[in-house]
Amino acid sequence: MSKLNVTRRGALKSGAAAGAGLALPTIFTASSANAFMNEPTGSSVTLGFNVPQTGPYADEGADELRAYELAVEHLNGGGDGGMLNTFSSKVLDGTGILGKKVEYVTGDTQTKSDAARASAKSMIEKDGAIMITGGSSSGVAIAVQGLCQEAGVIFMAGLTHSNDTTGKDKKANGFRHFFNGYMSGAALAPVLKNAYGSDRKAYHLTADYTWGWTQQESIAAATEALGWETVNNVLTPLAATDFSSYIAPVLNSGADVLVLNHYGGNMVNSLTNAVQFGLREKQVNGKNFEIVVPLYSRLMAKGAGENVKGIFGSTNWHWSLQDEGSQAFVKSFGTKYGFPPSQAAHTCYVQTLLYADAVTRAGSFAPCDVAAALEGFEFDGLGNGPTLYRAEDHQCFKDVLVVKGKDNPTSEFDLLEIVEITPAAQVTYPVDHPMFAGGALGECNNG
Amino acid sequence: MDAILLQILNGLDKGSAYALIALGLTLIFGTLGVVNFAHGALFMLGAFCSVTLSRLLTLSFETIDETKTDFLGNPMKVKTPYVEAWFGPETGAAIIDWAVPLSILFAIPIMISIGFAMERGLIKHFYKRPHADQILVTFGLAIVLQEIIKYFFGANPIPTPAPDVFKGSFDFGVLLGFDPNVIIYPYWRMVYFLFAMIIIGGVFAFLQFTTFGMVVRAGMADRETVGLLGIDIDKRFTMMFGLAAAVAGLAGVMYAPINSPNYHMGMDFLVLSFVVVVVGGMGSLPGAVLAGFLLGILESFASMTWVKSILPGIDQIIIYLVAIIILLTRPRGLMGRKGVMED
Numbered sequence: 001m002s003k004l005n006v007t008r009r010g011a012l013k014s015g016a017a018a019g020a021g022l023a024l025p026t027i028f029t030a031s032s033a034n035a036f037m038n039e040p041t042g043s044s045v046t047l048g049f050n051v052p053q054t055g056p057y058a059d060e061g062a063d064e065l066r067a068y069e070l071a072v073e074h075l076n077g078g079g080d081g082g083m084l085n086t087f088s089s090k091v092l093d094g095t096g097i098l099g100k101k102v103e104y105v106t107g108d109t110q111t112k113s114d115a116a117r118a119s120a121k122s123m124i125e126k127d128g129a130i131m132i133t134g135g136s137s138s139g140v141a142i143a144v145q146g147l148c149q150e151a152g153v154i155f156m157a158g159l160t161h162s163n164d165t166t167g168k169d170k171k172a173n174g175f176r177h178f179f180n181g182y183m184s185g186a187a188l189a190p191v192l193k194n195a196y197g198s199d200r201k202a203y204h205l206t207a208d209y210t211w212g213w214t215q216q217e218s219i220a221a222a223t224e225a226l227g228w229e230t231v232n233n234v235l236t237p238l239a240a241t242d243f244s245s246y247i248a249p250v251l252n253s254g255a256d257v258l259v260l261n262h263y264g265g266n267m268v269n270s271l272t273n274a275v276q277f278g279l280r281e282k283q284v285n286g287k288n289f290e291i292v293v294p295l296y297s298r299l300m301a302k303g304a305g306e307n308v309k310g311i312f313g314s315t316n317w318h319w320s321l322q323d324e325g326s327q328a329f330v331k332s333f334g335t336k337y338g339f340p341p342s343q344a345a346h347t348c349y350v351q352t353l354l355y356a357d358a359v360t361r362a363g364s365f366a367p368c369d370v371a372a373a374l375e376g377f378e379f380d381g382l383g384n385g386p387t388l389y390r391a392e393d394h395q396c397f398k399d400v401l402v403v404k405g406k407d408n409p410t411s412e413f414d415l416l417e418i419v420e421i422t423p424a425a426q427v428t429y430p431v432d433h434p435m436f437a438g439g440a441l442g443e444c445n446n447g
Numbered sequence: 448m449d450a451i452l453l454q455i456l457n458g459l460d461k462g463s464a465y466a467l468i469a470l471g472l473t474l475i476f477g478t479l480g481v482v483n484f485a486h487g488a489l490f491m492l493g494a495f496c497s498v499t500l501s502r503l504l505t506l507s508f509e510t511i512d513e514t515k516t517d518f519l520g521n522p523m524k525v526k527t528p529y530v531e532a533w534f535g536p537e538t539g540a541a542i543i544d545w546a547v548p549l550s551i552l553f554a555i556p557i558m559i560s561i562g563f564a565m566e567r568g569l570i571k572h573f574y575k576r577p578h579a580d581q582i583l584v585t586f587g588l589a590i591v592l593q594e595i596i597k598y599f600f601g602a603n604p605i606p607t608p609a610p611d612v613f614k615g616s617f618d619f620g621v622l623l624g625f626d627p628n629v630i631i632y633p634y635w636r637m638v639y640f641l642f643a644m645i646i647i648g649g650v651f652a653f654l655q656f657t658t659f660g661m662v663v664r665a666g667m668a669d670r671e672t673v674g675l676l677g678i679d680i681d682k683r684f685t686m687m688f689g690l691a692a693a694v695a696g697l698a699g700v701m702y703a704p705i706n707s708p709n710y711h712m713g714m715d716f717l718v719l720s721f722v723v724v725v726v727g728g729m730g731s732l733p734g735a736v737l738a739g740f741l742l743g744i745l746e747s748f749a750s751m752t753w754v755k756s757i758l759p760g761i762d763q764i765i766i767y768l769v770a771i772i773i774l775l776t777r778p779r780g781l782m783g784r785k786g787v788m789e790d
Contacts, residue, residue, distance in 0.1 A: 245454060251628040268606075304606060331519060340518045
């Protein structure tokens with residue numbers, strides 16, 4: 001007869017072994033559940049909208065947020081469906097994403113790279129955001145794109161126009177719908193040549209940061225290819241508010257065109273200063289002096305008031321487009337908010353739909369599956385005509401609008417008129433174009 | 448030579464704004480001993496007085512124009528300003544066109560009231576506190592004021608044009624024998640410079656030739672003795688705070704057509720204006736004006752292409768560089784008084 005000898009130490013050892021044994025399957029289950037960063041396990045999925053809610057681009061950020069809220073409403077089956085009805089892909093049915101209700105959290109980029117990274121990090125780590133989107137500045141977009149790559153979530157860029165976002169700073173987890181500096185140059189140059197001739201001397205004022213540099217390089221290359229000469233390029237501090245000392249020497253430089261590679265408050269102030277100095281009434285080299293603003297935004301054009309009249313620029317999208325997708329979006333947005341959407345709102349709305357569509361087609365929220373679904377994806381019905389999300393650099397290729405400040409606006413929104421819709425083929429460049437060289441997508445990161 | 452003349456002209460209007468803001472800062476510091484970091488916000492509030500009056504003058508009633516459609520395809524609502532309905536289209540349009548100069552009258556009582564309210568409601572509680580406390584509370588106040596403006600007016604710049612008659616620029620070059628278009632200067636900036644001269648002259652005349660001014664100057668020199676003579680110097684200093692607020696506000700009103708006002712414009716000027724005060728000499732009114740113009744002109748020179756090609760980035764640091772040099776060689780600033788901020 002054996003004797004059962006139970007000691008305290010033995011009981012503890014047995015308990016620990018049994019506990020570990022019981023826990024083993026749970027550990028494996030948990031590991032399996034977290035196959036990728038922030039995998040949604042409940043009935044909802046959380047998206048992170050990282051937009052400037054304070055600082056100089058707060059109005060643009062507010063418009064982006066309106067567009068995101070509208071996109072979420074449409075994805076969850078609310079409202080009139082907007083561009084879900086015109087989108088060429090028909091997998092989204094208004095039941096959220098893969099049957100999960102779409103929820104969102106917001107962050108404030110403050111249009112500062114460090115603040116934008118902190119808010120994106122917080123949304124990923126604390127709120128469980130599966131995708132980050134938004135922003136109104138290339139510096140911010142590049143910083144947040146890098147963070148999302150490290151964290152293992154998808155980044156759907158908002159308004160970012162620097163060549164570098166999908167050039168030397170491109171990332172496998174980052175995608176851009178918005179156009180870029182090269183495309184602005186390629187679309188604008190032929191229109192400028194037709195309007196002002198091929199014998200022109202251009203003086204560039206350029207915002208001294210990534211967007212300004214690539215924008216200037218793109219416009220100078222495109223106009224020089226058509227016969228223009230670049231007389232000078234002066235870098236201006238991003239914090240500058242009065243550009244008079246930069247503008248005053250322009251007329252004496254022999255230039256007959258001033259190109260303002262400025263955006264936001266810089267653009268409003270430099271254009272206002274240039275018009276104050278009477279540049280547009282002057283004659284140089286026997287020609288009328290002209291001003292060009294390569295990247296236009298309706299919200300910013302409003303800040304410059306009458307000064308934008310007759311000035312050429314380019315834009316990603318405009319509410320006056322007559323295609324079915326644009327009309328549907330303008331109707332949804334205008335009915336909900338009482339005014340037409342900006343190009344920033346449009347690109348953010350579209351990016352949200354494209355992400356939801358890619359998840360649905362992939363049948364998975366895993367970032368690498370979503371990235372694969374977006375790469376090489378061709379679509380239509382979202383306001384820009386037939387569009388390709390190029391696999392090699394994650395840049396959308398679509399038509400670009402050349403616009404001009406309207407001479408006789410009929411309303412406070414009617415500031416720009418579309419001069420030409422430049423076909424996508426004319427603004428498409430090879431993947432190894434020198435302006436986009438120096439970086440690699442790298443490997444997709446699931447977190 | 449032409450480039451030098453051009454940059455001197457450019458520096459004048461920027462220098463005018465610096466001088467007006469620094470003048471107010473010095474008045475407040477010299478009388479109340481308060482370092483007022485909310486002074487840039489007063490400049491911004493002045494600019495928004497222009498915006499507000501422009502909006503009031505363009506308050507409109509709506510009529511439906513069935514022949515046109517809005518962006519949603521509905522019949523278009525056409526807005527007609529009340530002033531055009533009351534005074535006729537031409538007179539009404541002229542009143543709206545002159546909104547910025549008219550804002551001077553609108554802004555004076557508003558800015559004086561804001562100055563009084565700031566001083567009585569908040570700043571007087573910090574007279575005996577260290578300068579660091581004063582800086583913190585006034586800086587906080589500046590942030591509150593700009594956030595209030597952003598809430599009501601948004602973050603985007605708001606175009607506030609000068610009257611049509613002042614559009615365009617004057618060709619100084621032709622006057623001086625240079626080629627056309629070599630030295631041009633916008634009419635409104637000339638107006639701004641003249642306006643600044645009048646305000647600065649007015650403030651100096653007020654302090655120099657009135658009994659009130661004499662008492663204030665006496666109080667700035669020796670507050671205690673003036674108090675012992677039975678004069679309520681605090682009351683007069685409060686009024687000087689109102690005057691300083693009005694000067695900053697008027698500088699903002701007239702600056703609105705130069706750069707479209709936004710909620711942040713005060714901060715853009717504040718730090719530079721403090722440097723101007725320090726360079727001019729703490730508590731010295733002529734020093735503030737002299738340093739304002741000097742630094743405005745130097746800043747313009749530093750923006751010249753050939754200067755930047757020799758010293759890249761000099762346009763961003765020139766003011767601070769000059770401040771360091773002057774403080775090393777003349778620690779009290781250009782015209783600083785002995786004993787100010789030295790105890």
